[in-house]
């Protein structure tokens with residue numbers, strides 16, 4: 262039977278889809294990715310916004326069009342948050358939420374759809390890739406930000422065994438590892454916070470690595486100093502912020518003040534001068550006044566950001582924020598979104614300008630439009646005017662080009 266896996270949403274979903282692919286391949290099945298012709302589709306859904314959830318449902322219609330006889334299994338956050346929305350589709354054979362992803366072959370066997378070879382060996386390791394590989398180290402979240410459904414769909418925070426993580430990295434053929442999780446900063450060993458210990462152990466394996474989104478509270482002086490001694494760490498910090506107004510942060514139940522956040526970012530830049538710092542900002546959150554938004558703009562200008570992802574707030578059913586009053590009119594939300602996107606472009610252009618003329622190490626992932634392309638250690642998309650096999654190359658950045666920089670090999 263030929264499977265295809267379709268992934269929506271975050272890096273953790275991407276990791277888990279790779280894990281599902283590995284499980285199915287080990288069970289002797291042919292597996293592909295995306296909207297390609299297959300007998301059986303697994304849609305790994307997302308519920309982070311209403312739009313993400315709608316896209317998850319729309320994917321079923323797209324599959325139906327491509328292969329009206331295919332069977333579909335739905336997993337992931339949208340199915341955990343509200344499985345009823347998927348019941349009406351005839352082709353959907355099973356809906357398994359978030360937990361069932363870890364033993365997908367057993368799930369399929371259980372609903373009587375597959376003959377599973379006897380030599381099936383259960384593993385959660387993701388399929389290894391040649392270039393960059395996500396490694397999941399933690400799942401779930403205890404933070405309960407008022408706008409977010411994730412603690413309800415993925416459950417409470419729990420960490421993976423250190424040795425299991427290291428073993429997966431050792432087996433990986435990837436040239437770069439991305440340490441990922443829902444709340445990576447909450448990674449624990451024996452109940453104690455231990456992300457820096459994990460990163461120091463990962464560093465010893467000799468592969469270049471980076472971390473996905475992290476909370477500012479994790480980045481203490483001690484953490485940053487120890488991290489700066491990890492020579493394989495790529496200085497890219499995506500520090501989720503969501504708003505730069507203390508009043509808005511309080512309504513979001515984010516547990517830091519703007520001053521704390523600013524201090525952390527300045528400290529990151531002091532210890533990692535070439536670092537790329539990015540963030541996520543939600544505009545138009547419930548009750549966000551003109552004053553609060555202006556305060557956000559003023560504070561954003563005080564932070565050494567390289568770029569920002571801007572999202573208009575969209576209400577999630579079942580969250581605390583759903584019940585808050587103070588909807589912001591959609592035209593105001595659009596204007597705020599556009600203002601902050603312009604500010605992000607300004608930050609990015611400044612960041613690119615600072616990096617021109619400097620040497621970088623680029624992980625070439627593919628050839629696109631005649632250029633070898635990939636990311637520098639500090640996460641700038643770089644174009645090298647030469648066709649190269651995948652690998653890490655030392656370059657000099659020569660100019661700003663398309664969405665990144667053009668560079669030449671040293």
Ligand code: SF4
Nearest residue numbers: 402404405406409411
């Ligand atoms: S930290 Fe907040 S936004 Fe992130 S997953 Fe947890 S509850 Fe959601």
